[in-house]
Amino acid sequence: MQPRAEQYPTMHFSLRQLRYFVTIAELGQVSRAAEQLHVTQSAVTLSIRDLEDSLGYPLFTRATHGMVLTDDGRQFLSHAYAIESEVNAARNMQRPDEIGGELTLAATSTVIGYFLPEHVHRLASLHPRLQITMREMDRQQIESGLLDNQFDLAVMVTSNVDNAAIRTMTLVDSQRRLWVAPAHRLARQGEVSLADVAREPLMMLTADEAAIAAQRYWKHHGLTPDVRLRSSSIEAIRSMVGNGMGVAIASDMQYRPWTLEGNRVETVILKEPIAAMSVGLAWRAGAPFSPAMQIVQSYFRQRYLDPPARHKTPRR
Secondary structure, X not given: OOOOOOOOOOOOOOHHHHHHHHHHHHHOOHHHHHHHHOOOHHHHHHHHHHHHHHHOOOOEEEEOOEEEXXXXXXXXXXXXXXXXXXXXXXXXXXXXXXXXXXXXXXXXXXXXXXXXXHHHHHHHHHOOOEEEEEEEOOHHHHHHHHHOOOOOEXXXXXXXXXXXXXXXXXXXXXXXXXXXXXXXXXXXXXXXXXXXXXXXXXXXXXXXXXXXXHHHHHHHOOOOOEEEEEEOOHHHHHHHHHOOOOEEEEEHHHOOOEOOOOOEOEEEEEOOOOOOEEEEEEEEOOOOOOHHHHHHHHHHHHHHHOOOOOOOOOOO
């Protein structure tokens, strides 16, 4: 008689469920994810519920103003990115090896630190003949450089671009949340108002014109924060928060749970809706797209904007 095979739990999930999960994780709201995916909210909600049932643990905490990744959800997101990357590589196996070229890509400090590296790595894997040279600059330098043809494309905070001669394609809207130390009194609340934050010592990030965005939402709500530090260094802000010296408001893209000293940083949802940090591609209006530029634009469009089997080309 054959011995009984051991029973192991099995997980069943589809690439579509992964895409729905990643989109919600990046946008923070089911409604916005459904709009971007061109499906109904109920379809997205049901898909995520089935995915969580299959995995056996929750991926999100549901809150009034959005979906917050659990610790398990954050770990699963990295695996989802890896799976999608491998699938994209498999889909592109039949592309001719000679497709490539040279491209100069400008990026702002936040983007080059927290968004761009993994994508440059994936592009290099997909297109070995594609050579990308990167330049770190601020928004004004990037806009000037694009108009003067100093470089081909840029990846930047598109919500800051106000030059009509620059075309943009927003890829990710990264929600801004409150950062606190685990022992902070506001860490125990599900949601926090800006009025509560205004009574705390605030560490204000200035990189990528974050202080300008902050000034807008503080002014809109008629509040004045108690700013104790203004810094372009996200690690300085993170360390001050982790040490219990104050709180900060920053985007999910910039969030990491640990400081350089090993202290924990938590996030809390803000009750008032404030503008997300929008990140995407930028180029000179009317610029002729080289094969290398087309490769990069197509990669990001497929990665973030196109639902399965549906592709749209942004206006130039």
